[in-house]
Amino acid sequence: MLFNTYPFLFFLLFVVAVSYQLSKARKPKWLKIFLIVSSFFFYGYYEWTLVPLLITSILINFSLSLFIKSRTQQGKLFLIVGISFNLMLLGYYKYYDFFTQEILNATIFSIPPKDIILPLAISFVTFQQLGYLIDIYRRQTDKAPFTEYVLFVSFFPQLIAGPIVLYKEIAAQYKNRFDNLNTDAIASGIYLFSIGLFKKVMIADTLAVWASNGFDNPAGLNCLAAWLSTLSYTFQIYFDFSGYMDMAIGVAKMLNIDLPRNFNSPYKSLSTRDFWRRWHITLGRFLKDYLYIPLGGSRKGLPRTIVNGIIVFTLGGLWHGPAWTFVFWGLMHGIGLAAHTLWSRAEMKLPKPIAWLITFLFVTLTWVPFRAEGMDTALQIYSSLFNLSELYNIADFKKLISYISSGVISLQPSYKIPLVLTLSIFSIALPQNSYSLFMNFRPKWDRATACVILLCVSIIFLNDYTEFIYFNF
Amino acid sequence: MLKSTHFLSITLIAVLSLHIASCLVYIFAPSLYVSRQLFEYQKNKIYSASSEVETIIIGDSSGGNAINAIRYSQIANEKALNLCLTGSFGIIGSANILEKAVERFPNLHTVIIIHTLDIWGRDITKAPWWLDTYTLCPSNLLKNPLPMWRIFVSAVKYYFTTTHLKNYLYSLLSPNRTDGISKMADYISQGKKTYANSEKTISPDATLDNMRVQQENIMALKNIDKAIESHDLSVFFIHGPLYKSLADNSINYIDKIKQILPAELSNVKFISKVVSLTKAQTGDSVDHTLPAYKNKITKRYYELIKNNRHLHHSSDGL
Numbered sequence: 001m002l003f004n005t006y007p008f009l010f011f012l013l014f015v016v017a018v019s020y021q022l023s024k025a026r027k028p029k030w031l032k033i034f035l036i037v038s039s040f041f042f043y044g045y046y047e048w049t050l051v052p053l054l055i056t057s058i059l060i061n062f063s064l065s066l067f068i069k070s071r072t073q074q075g076k077l078f079l080i081v082g083i084s085f086n087l088m089l090l091g092y093y094k095y096y097d098f099f100t101q102e103i104l105n106a107t108i109f110s111i112p113p114k115d116i117i118l119p120l121a122i123s124f125v126t127f128q129q130l131g132y133l134i135d136i137y138r139r140q141t142d143k144a145p146f147t148e149y150v151l152f153v154s155f156f157p158q159l160i161a162g163p164i165v166l167y168k169e170i171a172a173q174y175k176n177r178f179d180n181l182n183t184d185a186i187a188s189g190i191y192l193f194s195i196g197l198f199k200k201v202m203i204a205d206t207l208a209v210w211a212s213n214g215f216d217n218p219a220g221l222n223c224l225a226a227w228l229s230t231l232s233y234t235f236q237i238y239f240d241f242s243g244y245m246d247m248a249i250g251v252a253k254m255l256n257i258d259l260p261r262n263f264n265s266p267y268k269s270l271s272t273r274d275f276w277r278r279w280h281i282t283l284g285r286f287l288k289d290y291l292y293i294p295l296g297g298s299r300k301g302l303p304r305t306i307v308n309g310i311i312v313f314t315l316g317g318l319w320h321g322p323a324w325t326f327v328f329w330g331l332m333h334g335i336g337l338a339a340h341t342l343w344s345r346a347e348m349k350l351p352k353p354i355a356w357l358i359t360f361l362f363v364t365l366t367w368v369p370f371r372a373e374g375m376d377t378a379l380q381i382y383s384s385l386f387n388l389s390e391l392y393n394i395a396d397f398k399k400l401i402s403y404i405s406s407g408v409i410s411l412q413p414s415y416k417i418p419l420v421l422t423l424s425i426f427s428i429a430l431p432q433n434s435y436s437l438f439m440n441f442r443p444k445w446d447r448a449t450a451c452v453i454l455l456c457v458s459i460i461f462l463n464d465y466t467e468f469i470y471f472n473f
Numbered sequence: 474m475l476k477s478t479h480f481l482s483i484t485l486i487a488v489l490s491l492h493i494a495s496c497l498v499y500i501f502a503p504s505l506y507v508s509r510q511l512f513e514y515q516k517n518k519i520y521s522a523s524s525e526v527e528t529i530i531i532g533d534s535s536g537g538n539a540i541n542a543i544r545y546s547q548i549a550n551e552k553a554l555n556l557c558l559t560g561s562f563g564i565i566g567s568a569n570i571l572e573k574a575v576e577r578f579p580n581l582h583t584v585i586i587i588h589t590l591d592i593w594g595r596d597i598t599k600a601p602w603w604l605d606t607y608t609l610c611p612s613n614l615l616k617n618p619l620p621m622w623r624i625f626v627s628a629v630k631y632y633f634t635t636t637h638l639k640n641y642l643y644s645l646l647s648p649n650r651t652d653g654i655s656k657m658a659d660y661i662s663q664g665k666k667t668y669a670n671s672e673k674t675i676s677p678d679a680t681l682d683n684m685r686v687q688q689e690n691i692m693a694l695k696n697i698d699k700a701i702e703s704h705d706l707s708v709f710f711i712h713g714p715l716y717k718s719l720a721d722n723s724i725n726y727i728d729k730i731k732q733i734l735p736a737e738l739s740n741v742k743f744i745s746k747v748v749s750l751t752k753a754q755t756g757d758s759v760d761h762t763l764p765a766y767k768n769k770i771t772k773r774y775y776e777l778i779k780n781n782r783h784l785h786h787s788s789d790g791l
Contacts, residue, residue, distance in 0.1 A: 443480035
């Protein structure tokens with residue numbers, strides 16, 4: 001079920017209404033069971049044949065967690081079994097074809113592809129469960145009761161595309177919050193949800209037209225069109241993913257659960273390190289705690305710090321999808337981080353506007369391989385982006401005009417896309433982001449008016465819904 | 474400061490009002506949709522034509538753009554009317570028009586049903602223009618292939634969708650955007666971007682072979698087949714014309730239809746031949762004949778009908 005569809009809105013209305021009644025009746029256990037059933041329905045609505053896989057994964061991980069005792073040989077053994085199981089599951093469903101076709105078949109092998117369908121949410125579910133097993137071994141969390149564990153993994157607001165939640169940060173809420181569902185929480189949740197829905201429906205999906213136009217036809221792009229497409233994608237992915245996060249956090253809040261923050265105005269970053277503290281925060285945290293630090297982090301000297309950073313980001317890129325383009329994207333960020341580390345060690349500083357511009361351009365350029373269908377496309381787009389001589393060519397300018405008008409789908413007024421792109425660029429300068437607005441929420445008239453406008457405008461355009469980009473990862 | 478319950482009430486009432494407003498727009502602005510204008514246009518044609526009509530052409534836009542009724546009347550030497558709707562009305566829309574025509578024209582002896590090839594794969598609940606036709610004239614011909622609950626859900630989804638409001642807002646922003654009915658073409662005007670002028674293109678690999686046939690659409694045609702049993706009519710079902718490369722790439726799908734339809738029909742004569750359109754003959758859609766070639770394609774359809782007149786029941790024809 002997609003957040004930006006009518007079935008989800010009806011589902012949400014029903015779930016919140018029933019949960020509110022169960023909470024009022026002081027039946028938190030029943031409420032947890034109800035939320036688990038609702039979460040499986042939410043997952044199965046998209047593709048019910050995948051539900052058994054999710055259940056099996058939950059059952060096996062929960063069983064393994066029972067045998068893990070902190071810092072013992074037996075605990076270590078079961079932890080290794082658990083990590084292997086999860087990585088094999090992810091490896092089989094997500095990377096089998098990539099590994100056989102792109103790596104083994106490049107040598108002496110000739111293995112046919114299996115065309116395995118990627119189960120929805122598997123990347124996020126796997127990371128959450130891995131985090132849980134490792135935290136138990138590290139004695140950083142208590143073992144979860146079965147119902148709470150199932151809810152922790154399957155909780156529908158975060159199930160499909162995060163944020164990546166750790167049991168240790170949510171356990172207390174599952175214990176104490178369900179007998180206290182209240183209208184204040186529901187109101188603030190709806191407020192954030194309306195902002196997220198607007199970001200997705202009105203901004204991300206509008207920019208998608210130009211982004212797709214360019215990335216799907218890279219051969220016909222001149223310099224300006226390539227920049228327009230790349231900038232459109234830069235803002236599309238931000239508003240798509242952060243819109244999804246606002247909706248996820250808003251929906252969870254309606255059920256009185258606070259999910260961790262996942263975005264903090266990433267395009268205001270002044271360095272690549274700063275960017276990763278603001279973009280997909282829970283993924284960065286997971287990679288740091290469960291990969292970078294175990295690899296040695298920054299404790300083993302400068303060369304090792306740089307190598308560790310590059311390994312972590314390359315694997316982080318691969319986590320997004322089985323393609324060289326994602327690996328390349330991760331590698332670029334790893335190198336960017338290494339450059340920043342060297343720069344910082346040399347104690348050199350840039351004026352803030354320059355630092356911002358360099359970071360923003362770097363991030364924008366790295367989105368090219370992330371969005372491109374293949375490395376060929378990415379290279380074509382890069383070539384157009386830097387072919388500045390075309391800027392002075394009148395014929396190419398005509399091509400640009402034709403490109404812009406071809407991007408305007410028949411039902412869209414012609415000014416909509418450029419207007420949205422311009423507003424998106426200026427939105428970087430806004431002093432408060434959606435999460436800050438949500439944290440400072442009070443049910444006032446101005447907030448109610450804003451919520452109604454955002455919700456109504458989004459619903460009017462809801463029928464042209466599209467999937468969220470991060471569903472693919 | 475508001476109470477949070479008031480905040481929630483305001484939000485819910487606003488969202489509910491939005492849907493009611495959209496429904497009202499649908500009811501009170503019928504000219505918003507050219508398909509609805511067309512339905513009125515074809516109805517008026519039925520009631521204003523002389524009762525001498527002997528042949529009618531019903532179906533969707535593939536038929537509306539392919540057959541020139543005046544030309545057909547000249548070649549066949551019989552009074553013909555083109556009463557095609559659009560694909561969004563589905564086969565139920567054709568049944569509705571057929572019913573009205575049967576009541577109105579006592580001399581009617583030939584009915585040609587032309588639907589585009591992909592009509593069988595369309596989900597009729599997602600294109601519910603047929604709700605209009607259903608509620609206007611329910612009868613045996615219009616016996617609905619869907620259970621009541623699906624009709625209800627479909628109706629609620631359709632009438633209350635905010636798309637009507639969105640389209641209304643867009644129509645205010647660009648009042649001349651939608652094409653209307655052209656009296657000269659006797660149908661909806663085609664767009665300026667066509668396959669013939671290369672402003673529209675189709676992938677050379679495009680195919681309909683992956684399309685799944687929806688049983689409800691077959692049921693709708695079976696209802697017509699059953700209803701005409703008691704009438705002395707020759708009813709033909711023919712595919713609409715299609716862009717040649719797409720037709721060539723869709724052999725499996727065409728074969729599938731050829732297997733299914735004859736087994737389901739007893740009275741409707743099924744002609745499986747697909748009239749293919751060259752690039753120069755294709756208008757603003759892969760199944761729309763360019764107006765300049767309408768007479769030529771009309772003649773081809775006339776010959777197909779003539780060659781298959783001997784069929785006494787459903788067959789794969791020539």
